[in-house]
Amino acid sequence: MPENDRLNGCLSEIELGIVEREATPQLFMKLGIQIHLAGLSLSNTVTILEIFGVERTRSTVHNWVHKADLQPEQGQSPDHVAVDETVIRLNDEQYWLYAAVDPDTNELLHTTRKPTTNKVLAQSFLIEIAEKHDVDDVPRTACSSRGHTRRMRLVNAVFLVDGSHSLQHACRRHGFDCRYEQHGNRNSVERIFREVKRRTSSFSNCFSNTHAETANEWLRSFAFAWNQLI
Secondary structure, rough: HHHHHHHHEEEEEEEEOOOOOOOHHHHHHHHHHHHHHHHHOOOHHHHHHHHHHOOOOOOHHHHHHHHHHHOOOOOOOEEEEEEEEEEEEEEOOEEEEEEEEEEOOOEEEEEEEOOOOHHHOOOOOOOOHHHHOOOOOOOEEEEOOOOOEEOOOEOOOOEEEOOHHHHHHHHHHHOOEEEEEEOOHHHHHHHHHHHHHHHHHHOOOOOOOOHHHHHHHHHHHHOOOHHHHH
């Protein structure tokens, strides 16, 4: 697919219905969101918009991204799920980034930021994946963030883990099919981790003086853009 077709497709997926009283035409708002999430810093994004006569501040573009509330599509049914955890730094604080990738498509299935790493947090990460995607054939009861209980029956998937003892334990704890794999299909998740860490390092203004939940929103937005452009 030509690059411009993929960009147009991504722009059409960005919904801005919740953005009210905004003077900027939505086309340029979507363009600003997309090119920032695709890799440009906020400063360079503002410069590109100025070419089209749209003069906005970095904070304005930053707010567009978060108001759009972008996130990866749910309900995927992957045969394999590569999961991993790595350290990232936000506002000079250390956090753990958990991510799940479909190695067959290189799509990001789920990302979340945790304050540390342990077995309990690894288990909650896997449960979040099961709630969002069809990855398990065992019927289970899940409690959503709003407190509603629902039944799930999901398709079986093999979880690919490396040396993370917490993720291996979480897979066994919940009966997920788990396979140790250091390279091979895990290369996709490692490549994405490198890109996320590059973005949080090079474009740290995405996270400066923001709350932790804002960082989670940005990571979900990044996952959305990544999936649109791979």
